[in-house]
Amino acid sequence: MLSASFSNQKVSIVAEEDVQTLSNSDSVGLLTAVVNTVNECLAEAPKYGLQSPKEALGTSQILEAISRCNSTGGRNGRHWVLDPVDGTLGFVRGDQYAVALALIEEGKVVIGVLGCPNYPRKKEWLNHHQSYQSMPKMSDTSDTWEKGCVLYAQRGSGEAWMQPLIHGNKKHTWSNSAQRVQVSAIDDPALATFCEPVEKANTNHSFTAGVAHSMGLNKQPLRVHSMVKYAAIARGDAEIFMKFAQSGYKEKIWDHAAGVIIVEEAGGVVTDAGGHPLDFSGVCT
């Protein structure tokens, strides 16, 4: 769809997933499920003002499309960055996960789109995995939850936008449902909430607890899977996001690009631990 939208240009896409697992001979069931899901989604394209392919795509066409997402990005030119399922653990637990797409031009993120299918109606429910039994199940019908949103922003616009997810058979209309989002106005650390990854393996919880204490943050951290944390900051549902990976772990651009630009255009600031802007110009290997 990206190449069709850009006059069939060869688009450069840097993406987390590749076709290796799907191409294994013991992954036939998984591959069939992927092919069916892709075709079901494509059939819904007209709901969003896009064209569906005339016929359902075959297995080899879908594998070919995924294998095109093999760019390594870099400092020059234009690269799309895709994380089809960010927060894999959250996804398999029926909890928070995100679908993230960003456009990088000459090493700078210029567009970000962040789908958060399970973003709850009440921000308190973001934390629901901590009291899983007492909360409504994520598998409840979308109408009950009215959950899910897509956030997007363009560099330099000074605006970030949120569109609720469409439920049921409703048709998407651009004009009536997008709302502008802005970061929280709270500047008293005692009233601020910080969010961080759920998984201890992905951040140092005791270090962030120390930082929080020294900053005067009193509230319990909001632990959320995936880039939904960036969404929470952009929407003003939390004030701070901290992640300190173990030394040696190299952060991936697809885990940040879309979230960073959305938070920045919503009025926030994103830096590395040294206070420098994040670098999206590296080559991904």
Ligand SMILES: Nc1ncnc2c1ncn2[C@@H]1O[C@H](COP(=O)(O)O)[C@@H](OP(=O)(O)O)[C@H]1O
């Ligand atoms: N040891 C590690 N330290 C920090 N981040 C890690 C990590 N191992 C994996 N990750 C990244 O953290 C992302 C999840 O972020 P979070 O912990 O905030 O939910 C993962 O995205 P995927 O789930 O798309 O692979 C993965 O890219």
Ligand SMILES: [Mg+2]
């Ligand atoms: Mg990810």
